Amino acid sequence: MKLLDRAxxxxxxxxxxxxxxxxxxxxxxxxALSFNRSKQEADEAAAAVRAAGxxxxxxxxxxxxxxxxDRLVNEAAASLGRxxxxxxxxxxxxxxxxxxxxxxxxxxxxxxxxxxAFLCARAAIGHLRAAGGGRIVNFTDWVAASGRPRYKGYxxxxxxxxxxxxxxxxxxxxxxxxxxxxxxxxxxxxLAPPGxxxxxxxxxxxxxxxxxxxxxxxxxxxxxxxxxxDFVTGETIRVxxxxxxx
Numbered sequence: 001m002k003l004l005d006r007a008x009x010x011x012x013x014x015x016x017x018x019x020x021x022x023x024x025x026x027x028x029x030x031x032a033l034s035f036n037r038s039k040q041e042a043d044e045a046a047a048a049v050r051a052a053g054x055x056x057x058x059x060x061x062x063x064x065x066x067x068x069x070d071r072l073v074n075e076a077a078a079s080l081g082r083x084x085x086x087x088x089x090x091x092x093x094x095x096x097x098x099x100x101x102x103x104x105x106x107x108x109x110x111x112x113x114x115x116x117a118f119l120c121a122r123a124a125i126g127h128l129r130a131a132g133g134g135r136i137v138n139f140t141d142w143v144a145a146s147g148r149p150r151y152k153g154y155x156x157x158x159x160x161x162x163x164x165x166x167x168x169x170x171x172x173x174x175x176x177x178x179x180x181x182x183x184x185x186x187x188x189x190x191l192a193p194p195g196x197x198x199x200x201x202x203x204x205x206x207x208x209x210x211x212x213x214x215x216x217x218x219x220x221x222x223x224x225x226x227x228x229x230d231f232v233t234g235e236t237i238r239v240x241x242x243x244x245x246x
Contacts, residue, residue, distance in 0.1 A: 001135060001227060004028035007080035009073060011063055011120060012089035014041030015191060019216040020087065020223050021045050025052035027224065032057040032076035034090065055080060063090045063116035064108070073123035083127035084134045085227060088117040088164075091139065095153035106156045113160035118167055121182075125175065133179030135227050136171065140164040142240035145186035165236050172234030181233040183226045188240020190214045209242030 008024055009032040010017050018041060021031045031049045035042035035058065042058050049056035057079040061072040077083035092109045117138050128134030143150050144161035168184040175182060189204045192213060205212055222239050226232060238244055 001084070001133070001230060003227060006030075006084035006131075007077070007082045008032070008085035008087060009034070009076040009083060009120075009124070010087045010089060011061075011072070011116070012091065014038045014045070016187075016216045016219050017087075017089045018042075018045035018048070019220050020089075021056075022048045022052060023220045023224065024085075024227075025049040025054040025056070028054070029085070030055040030057075030080045032059060032080055034059050034061045034063065034072050034076075036060065036062055036090075063120065064111035066119050069116055069119035070123045073120055073127070077124075077127045082131055083124060084131050085137070086120060086124040086128075086134075087137045087139075087223065088120055089139050090116055093154075093157055096156070097153055098155055101155055109156035110160045110163075113157065114163040114167065117164055121167075121171055125178075125180070128175075128180050129178050134181075136175075136180065136182040137223060137226055138164050138168050138182070138184040140168075140184045140186045140236060142186045142188035142238050142243055145236050145238050146244040168236060169234045176233055181226075181229070183232060183234070184236040185219065185222050185226070186236050186238045186240065187219055188214065188238065188243040190219055190239070191216060207243065207246065208240075209246055212241065214239060214241055 007030045011034045033042050046056035046058050059072055059075055061068045063069055090112055092112045121136050141161040149158045168182055172182040189208055218239050
């Protein structure tokens with residue numbers, strides 16, 4: 001798919017989401033960014049998109065709520081005049097001991113990491129069909145893509161991210177005839193979380209076959225590949241430096 005003068009909605013406008021937004025703007029796309037609490041980061045991303053010469057729209061939304069997902073997608077399409085791409089990045093990542101996983105804790109993660117991806121995709125389908133086709137890119141996790149849990153304390157997160165892979169495959173089958181291609185990206189050690197110690201940083205490097213953290217640019221390149229490809233759908237691409245093979 002040619003990206004020039006197309007429009008993308010990215011749910012989540014900080015860190016890696018911001019880097020994707022700027023790269024796609026440089027490739028000629030107008031960008032809508034959703035945020036819930038991280039307004040400053042979203043503002044900075046929008047400013048960078050505009051500096052690249054493209055339109056940027058910021059929309060506050062709680063994607064754990066169905067009506068908010070519908071409003072977000074429809075407002076993005078209306079503001080940009082069309083919608084060609086949806087990138088589902090909004091995520092809750094929090095360690096919770098299994099004995100403390102209440103229904104509320106479960107819902108807080110699964111509703112954002114899995115349900116919102118479906119709800120936003122469902123809302124976007126009509127707009128993508130109207131554009132003559134499009135792309136949906138979901139975000140899962142290298143651990144989920146490996147097919148087995150590796151860290152304790154992440155039951156809702158792991159289950160949700162495994163579900164994202166299934167959702168991606170099912171949507172790819174449903175929407176292929178409409179030329180709407182649906183894929184997922186499973187990041188590994190891309191950016192160190194805030195508070196990572198030097199020892200933890202080095203441990204990740206040692207555990208990664210290529211011997212380093214990837215950096216946001218590796219995700220940016222993977223997204224661009226999936227948007228520009230006209231024949232890849234239903235796929236989950238692991239961008240993890242080989243973590244899954246060790």
